[in-house]
Amino acid sequence: MQKFVTLCLRSHDAPHGTIEEHLAKPLSEGYRVVSVTPVVEKAEVVWLAVVLEKGGQGLGLWPPAPMGGQAFPVGPLWEGPESMEGAPIEPSDIPLGPDVPLSEGSRVLAYSQGRWWRAEVVGLEEDDQVRIHFPGWDDKWDLVVPRDELQVDLSDADEQE
Numbered sequence: 001m002q003k004f005v006t007l008c009l010r011s012h013d014a015p016h017g018t019i020e021e022h023l024a025k026p027l028s029e030g031y032r033v034v035s036v037t038p039v040v041e042k043a044e045v046v047w048l049a050v051v052l053e054k055g056g057q058g059l060g061l062w063p064p065a066p067m068g069g070q071a072f073p074v075g076p077l078w079e080g081p082e083s084m085e086g087a088p089i090e091p092s093d094i095p096l097g098p099d100v101p102l103s104e105g106s107r108v109l110a111y112s113q114g115r116w117w118r119a120e121v122v123g124l125e126e127d128d129q130v131r132i133h134f135p136g137w138d139d140k141w142d143l144v145v146p147r148d149e150l151q152v153d154l155s156d157a158d159e160q161e
Contacts (some may be wrong), residue, residue, distance in 0.1 A: 005052065031052040035050070085136045086136020088116060088117055092109055094151055096148070103124070108132065112134075117134050119133065122142065125144055131143070
């Protein structure tokens, strides 16, 4: 059985409580953390989306220890980004039309699992299919998607100016 919770934390002095405090009850009931996704990070407030699953073996720690060195308690099935670059983002709403040049290394936006993500082109396939990698995520999450499902990454355009 899975449970979804959201947590609001502050990045210092934790006036909203620590991750461990927020998750103490479900963890004591036999849940383990399957994934932690930063949803909003503004100023000193961070909102996290956490998926918990009943059962599992023991708890580990998420090595990157974000937010001032605080480690996330996680289970053996942890799947998450290695950096904030792997967090979901807002779409640009600019389709990647056929006139937009595209090559290996190009940065684009891709829709996956109900959210938009930054992606890097790692290959061009037949029939206007594009092989993409999601920065900050393991290669096993790479996808091949139709070019017309991608959007222009405006942050990439800003960096080139």
